[in-house]
Amino acid sequence: MGLPRHRLRRVGNIESVCRVGEGLRVSGWTSVEVLRFSWPDGSRDVRPDRPRRDLRPARGMGFEVTLPPRAKPIRVAALMPSGHVRHVRLQHPADPWTARTRRRVLRAFVPDMVRALPAFAAYAFRRGDAQKQAVKAALGLLNGPVAPPLDARWFGASDASAALPPAAVTRFTIVMPVHNGFDLLREALDRVRRHTGGDWRIVIVDDASTDPRVGPFLRDWTRAQEGRAELATLERNGGFIAAANHGLALAEGRGGPVILLNSDAFVPDGWAERLLAPLSDSTVASVTPFSNTAEIFSAPLAGQSVAMTSELADRLDEVARGLCVPGTLPSAPTGVGFCMAMSRDWLDRVPRLDPAFGRGYGEEVDWCQRVRAMGGRHVGMPGLFVLHAGGESFGAEKSARVTAANAMISGRYARYDAEVQDYLRHDPLRTARLTLAIAWAGFGAVGPLPVYLAHSLGGGADMALEREIARDLKGPGAALVLRVGGVSRFVLELRLPCGRIDGATGSFDMVRSMLAAVPRLRIVYSCGVGDASASELPALLLGLRRDVLSDRLEARLHDYFPVSPSYCLLGSDARYSGPVSGDSPDQVHRYQRREGGAVSLRQWQRDWGAFLSACDEITAYSNSSAEVLRDVYPALSHRIAVRPPLPVALPPRIAPQKTSRALGVLGNLNAQKGAGVIAALARHLDAAGDPRPIVVIGNVDAACPLPARVRIHGGYRQDEIADLARRHGISVWIVPAVWPETYSFSTREALATGLPVIAFDLGAQGEAVRQAANGHALPYDPDADLAQRLRAALPVAEPAAPRGLRPRSSAMAGGVT
Template identity: 50%
Template structure:
């Protein structure tokens, strides 16, 4: 009953948003919820990176030196760059406590002695361990000296593989002015919960990328209360002196490392300390290679067991943080800044796409993968999800996504990308799709932007994206003044959009497009009929097959005919035809003709026995399924002019006879096969499913012969 109002709206007005609401109520839509983009956390698009200003907290003790503890072991080249950046980029007084942990590299100790001598005793202190104490031992020596030197001074634990940007120090320590703040960790390319662009996934950076990302971090709005995490990350972590005095150093039980800062932060949290995420600062973490993979795995397992035993709630806290991701807005914004830096002068693709899967979904996946391979990133602006606009940043190894119901918020976030290649893939499922052209035109506005339109279906031509009327019948390309019922829609506020207004608004997008891509000659004819002025910009690019299927042996003339149907079949894909065909086969059992759907069937339609529905499959299983069911012929029952038909090409690839109706890309492909002398047959599209079923049975034997 909950779905009834939306179902009636879909049936009467072809409102695609209502259709998707019906699917969600019935549990057929995209699962789960979207994380929410907070517009208050987005940068001002008019603001440019300027002087580094602490975005949270007020620290009036800016004349008090910050004590920076840096354990040193190997990595000479990184060490020199790390020290240079500390000296060049620190924007308030500091004193560096270097703990040289008996590095095997003979260059390191003399280098540090010379560097400290040049700085003088007011700027740096060098501790030289006679033997290697390991990371925890070295850090604890530095922390102890920091407490001795000035027990009231803020402390920063900084690894030699942490490369700080301009103005980093004031931004990192300012939040410690909050008496409950125990630690502050910046965003980074490798900082677990604070990682960008994907949570808990490291990302190696190329030269200049970290500073480009931090330039955006400096533009993020000041927050009175920074997000809190279950733990800080010790590669670059500010520590409040009060909590350092209470908790002391790291526990040596963790041996050479991993888990020690988690244990320390959990102990401090029990004392009332909070661990803050400084979203207004991005610090590059080159990532150490101190341990081999096997040793690291063993250490993580051993030390993880210690943490779990001591702090049993910690794992749940981490999972809640990942699930709720309070940093998702900033993670996306900083991730987009990284994507822009990685792409350089090339535009980053932004695909507007639906959440329905199918052929358009397969094509989108391939395009996203290609963009990630060549550029490092791709963006999807997805409709038909829990939020109206879901922004997904896809990068090697993962993605980050969050949604908003406000187009202005989506535009503001995506404006982080200075160069965009805006690609319309499909907007079916959006609750108010007449607004999509304006959004895409705004995204593509400005110098250096590019706009492309892909015709995976005919949504720009009509709200009925299959071009079928309200009765599910194809009557040709709908044109204003000559359309039948089913080619208008109603907006959420109740205003009617007729076909003329629809094509006029989508025509603005077509007129502005740098390229219009179709996947079949049939689609080119339909688009040109609606917008003849766009003919010169239309490009025909048929899809490559999803898999390469082998040629199958022809069926024996004595074999029992079995009709196979590929794919998930809804009404426009010919579910009514299959239902009528199954009824005729059930009534005329003497024919002995079988029918099997390799895929799923719209539950509104039922097949009479012995016809059957196999259910889901993957394309590589097709040859085995042909043998399993004894399939001798393929039927493409689709009753709309498909823009491209993967299933038709898969059926033809097997070499078995194929029957299809003479319309759309499916009819075009079968006609072409027929002209090559292959066993293929195109039929005129009958007026009713019953007539279609009779035509299929009448053509079955000639198609095999």
């Protein structure tokens, strides 16, 4: 829901209103200083204080507030920049939809459905996991944004003639304003001397440095350059803009482009010819290299600064130099003045920086906007990485100067902030940025860089993976997820303590190229279910390992995909009938290739056996799953270690219900999770006149219809489980899964509440309930009426009717444990 507008621009959005425990959580973003949420008997003020990657600080900050559950109707008051207070009404989740709300939802839904028609058609033709993911992506139902495509041209995958040609200019001038910063200045100038080629000249402008070491050093250094350097000393400190303009004036008569270079920028070998190369395009007005601190041209993450040694920066420049830079680089909304090549043609049209920006910051953005208005373009150059120590000239003044400059830029160029956000959202240089980010993570990792091959279906395997990644961020400092089974064949997700960056590709060769610079890898198979060409996965995993001594292979048994394409070991009758051997006649254990032909179970197990045999470590999460793997691969028994996943916070115990009011199912439901058993149980309860509803705390696969007595709560968080059980009056939990789970998070969460938990004595869920005082394990027989067995084990029904149940909803679910 949009907040009011100021000068035709919204001052924020309310993005989420949802029940959480006993409260109502409201979150979003705003640019105003304070929002007031009020209702008839109370109010609450919130000040936005949460930085967001998708917003510049000048555009707004995020907020989150929890209101009382009975706060309604809610009005939101915003104190506008004009001093006026504007109000909007907030829709409460419990309110019936108004006609206006329905129209707004319909207006948003119809275009989504039109865009999703091709995905629906593909799903109707081939009902695979990849097609289901494509439908979810088209409707915006995936967890998080869809990864944008990566560009193979950066690795020379297309015509080499399309690559950026060498620099056409040989004569250029470097302008370096200087104010103190002696320790960095020496290194910066030494690198200019050692690493610059061509017909170059440097103009150094000493902006009245107060450090007594700077003046003598600059005079000595200038004399030693034998005519290449000119030193201008200003008597009064005028700030960066005055010094830069003085240097630009001195460079005018020589002709050729100018490189504006900070005195804390450390250039690598061969830097100038790479930075100047894009100027061969007459429309390009400025070129900025990638750096650790360069706003939209920062790596590993755009818009974020990271500390970096000069040695690490030089290693990253070697990676950048190996990229095949396309001949036409995409336009950016601005350049960044720490190291910015400026075309002579465009400098002749706009020869100076605007002194209205005072001592510095924002001046290069203003110059770039003036040039853009005339048709000039600004580009980033990922084929060059320059270390920027950042802000040395202003020190503690930087924050105040940036704030003031941002305000001036927003006042002059109303669309600039939105253009920056749009550039960051689409990130046309993402392929190069992600490659440099992966290399940075690998160079800085404590030990080998973890690389997880994982699916895109969510569920318990993904929960366990997230906990491993959280541990990695504290240890190696980074983790890379190679995700399969989504809209694209591969999605690379680099996770860092400061954020994440991702990208999608269909090329495994491109994946290998992006990993090539990393010294050591720890390659971990997590789960490959849903991959469009899953029979290739064992070979691909082996192909990721470059060297036996440097790279490590590991496997996690989150499901039985390494045993059978039927990863839950269910047969064609959707029931588990015991271990699966290589000569099983059941066709469900044969893998049908997308391009035609089938892979027999014996061949499947041979290929996966080759990968598992190469693994340094194989982890099973329960004794039962380890036994299944040992039955199929007895030669690997000594390598299989049983250890539980990393621990999670379990829900608190809750007081048992005095009456058996509702039966609970915790977690998402699909065929293998027992949706069919729950449907049959509902019919048995109807036939017996048992009034108790079945409440699913989770989502249900759309392919598994359930009777109306089954109420679907929808998604939940772990810290909500106890509150949801109380709200719905749940007196007993049912675990209806009909496959031998490798580990069952939901079973352990249900047991932690202290309520009775009924499950079949099968797999990890059977292990868990057998070991718990409140667990009840039922014999499993694939030929028996399992729903009837569950009904017979239930506590006696009480006449009390359930209250407060939420209306039934539908969702596409079905995560893999």
